[in-house]
Amino acid sequence: MNMDRLFSRSLTVGFAAAVLVLTGCAASTPTIDTSPEAEVTFDGLHEVKGGSADQAWARPGADISQYSKIMLQGAGIEYRPGGAKGTSWSARSRGGPYEVTESQKQRLRQRVAQEFLNELGKSEHFTLVDEAGPDVLLIRGALLDVVSMVPPEPIGRGEIFISEIGTVTLVIEIRDSITETVLARAVDRRVIDTRGMGNLSNSNPVSNEADVARVIRSWARLLRERLDTYGKPQE
Numbered sequence: 001m002n003m004d005r006l007f008s009r010s011l012t013v014g015f016a017a018a019v020l021v022l023t024g025c026a027a028s029t030p031t032i033d034t035s036p037e038a039e040v041t042f043d044g045l046h047e048v049k050g051g052s053a054d055q056a057w058a059r060p061g062a063d064i065s066q067y068s069k070i071m072l073q074g075a076g077i078e079y080r081p082g083g084a085k086g087t088s089w090s091a092r093s094r095g096g097p098y099e100v101t102e103s104q105k106q107r108l109r110q111r112v113a114q115e116f117l118n119e120l121g122k123s124e125h126f127t128l129v130d131e132a133g134p135d136v137l138l139i140r141g142a143l144l145d146v147v148s149m150v151p152p153e154p155i156g157r158g159e160i161f162i163s164e165i166g167t168v169t170l171v172i173e174i175r176d177s178i179t180e181t182v183l184a185r186a187v188d189r190r191v192i193d194t195r196g197m198g199n200l201s202n203s204n205p206v207s208n209e210a211d212v213a214r215v216i217r218s219w220a221r222l223l224r225e226r227l228d229t230y231g232k233p234q235e
Helices: 003-007 015-023 102-120 205-231
Strands: 046-049 055-058 069-079 136-148 164-176 182-193
Touching (some): 069 102, 102 205, 164 205, 182 205
Antiparallel strands (some): 046 055
């Protein structure tokens, strides 16, 4: 199964399942606001409160326990414009944000696909497929407003120390793969720091990519864990 093809394709859920799949664990139990004053999106989703995602919405009454397969669909990666370009000292000393090169974009696309496929492939309840069906959840993910704080590599033997790789927003939707009805949507923005500690570290392609992978992997793992927990038929 081709990784880029599989990831480059959309999530459905019943109430509690949809909410918890997308918002993850939090100190309080996520709840869907069905009051008369509730915020309702243009496509009929109600605001979820108390979750760990920055924002989340779900369709009351959804239930993912009827599904046993998942299909991934990438909705693209968008980058914030205006980053500094070039390898000159003035460009590197700007402090960011910096231009994301084509090779960096390609590596990020591959990394996102790899991490989500690896994690969801470990699911105890769902099987990865690449075709829609009555028992298939469509999981659509996109990365928006990607900002890089990694300066261009210096020419010669110089070193660059940074505390932040950048910031990125993940948008995930859960849909029914046949009707493509959106059952839940979540938006979560993360700062990608160095080794998760925010300390100054020597910037190099290997360690920077590892830090990016750590954040992507955490999103993918949370999604897998919630799908397995709430995708099982409730006794």
